[in-house]
Amino acid sequence: MIYTVTLNPSIDFIVHVDQLEIGALNKMTQDFKLPGGKGINVSRILKRIKIESTALGFVGGFTGTFISDWLTEESIQNQFTTVADDTRINIKLKSGEETEINGLGPAITADEIADLKAKFSQLHPNDIVILSGSKPAGLAADFYEELIALVQQAGADFVIDTTGAELFAALPAHPLLIKPNNHELAELYDTSFSSIEDILPYGQKMLQDGAKNVIVSLGGDGALLFSGDKIYRTNVLTRPLKNSVGAGDSMIAGFIGRYAQTQDVVDAFKWGVACGSATAFSDDLAQADFIQELLPEVEVKEINI
Structure with missing residues (x-):
């Protein structure tokens, strides 16, 4: 099984405006709401090429329900950890150039972290875990390292799609x-x-x-x-x-x-x-x-x- 992990998913609210005027009333010409998050994107493409995956991560509130319902509608397995705070909304404003306004994401409690980690006990040696994207505020700087240790404990492979110190820290664990x-x-x-x-x-x-x-x-x-x-x-x-x-x-x-x-x-x-x-x-x-x-x-x- 391939597992995708999205720690800070979102609803991507894509808004088209012909000509943006700051400080004035602007009317949308078109808008879309889509489930966002790098791991979620991976699961959605895997489904389209007929590869099964299971999506993991944190979702909460009506925005989190939107994401889990969308994946269920696309017949994508998901075992999200439900959190008390709402999943964020990211605004992608398209008016000539694209302007992005990204939400901070929910605060994650110790019990919610433990729930996510417990799901890693189902891993087997032939599994692949794809870790990607940003972390919500409040998670430890080395949280990806903690998850990688659980993947290694199960003998599974992992992919990490991040940058900077988090990427360097993952290299000694031999990402696929x-x-x-x-x-x-x-x-x-x-x-x-x-x-x-x-x-x-x-x-x-x-x-x-x-x-x-x-x-x-x-x-x-x-x-x-x-x-x-x-x-x-x-x-x-x-x-x-x-x-x-x-x-x-x-x-x-x-x-x-x-x-x-x-x-x-x-x-x-x-x-x-x-x-x-x-x-x-x-x-x-x-x-x-x-x-x-x-x-x-x-x-x-x-x-x-």
């Missing part, structure tokens, strides 16, 4: 996959890149530091995969860019979903790129037929250095 973009990778090692060749030693260094597989997304230049002593690069698919929210989560879903089936990192990389690109070219998360349309266009080539 990490996915920094080129800017995040440069920040991690306090450097800068002026070419693809500059990135290669640092992707290899993340393997040396403990990661089993590393995907570095390059924006409009495709993506790199570092695995063992091999480096692979994909081509760039061409469609109008519509949506950056969830593209990275979709890439992780495609990679891990396919890897769980085949144990083939190159094939998994191809699926990851197709899923990530399909979301980037869609108004919301990618649909299955669009992912299938893009798969034949993805080319993966080994880089020799």
Whole structure:
């Protein structure tokens, strides 16, 4: 089983306004309410490529019910921990450029933390746990490390999609996959890149530091995969860019979903790129037929250095 963990989910309230005027009355031209959170996005894409997962995390109040009901409607298993405070609402205001206003998230009690951790007792050695996204205020700085220790205790694999100190702290535990973009990778090692060749030693260094597989997304230049002593690069698919929210989560879903089936990192990389690109070219998360349309266009080539 694949488990996704979203510690600070949200309702993403997407609002379109033709021309925003600060200090004046503005009327929406269109709006959407969607379940938000990186792990939740992963579960939703996994379902669309016919891979089962179980969503874990904290939800509370009427906003939390909206999220759990939505996943149930999509036939996605979820075992959320119910918390006393309301799940946050994030506003994505689209008027020319996008402006985001993100909620803080609920305060989490000791009993609620214990409830979430207790769910890790169901893990088995063949399971994969995907840890991703921000933490609500009040959780310990090393909370991801605490969860990783529970995953290791069960003999399961884990993926971590975060940045900075939390990502570095996870590397000695040998995550199955990490996915920094080129800017995040440069920040991690306090450097800068002026070419693809500059990135290669640092992707290899993340393997040396403990990661089993590393995907570095390059924006409009495709993506790199570092695995063992091999480096692979994909081509760039061409469609109008519509949506950056969830593209990275979709890439992780495609990679891990396919890897769980085949144990083939190159094939998994191809699926990851197709899923990530399909979301980037869609108004919301990618649909299955669009992912299938893009798969034949993805080319993966080994880089020799």
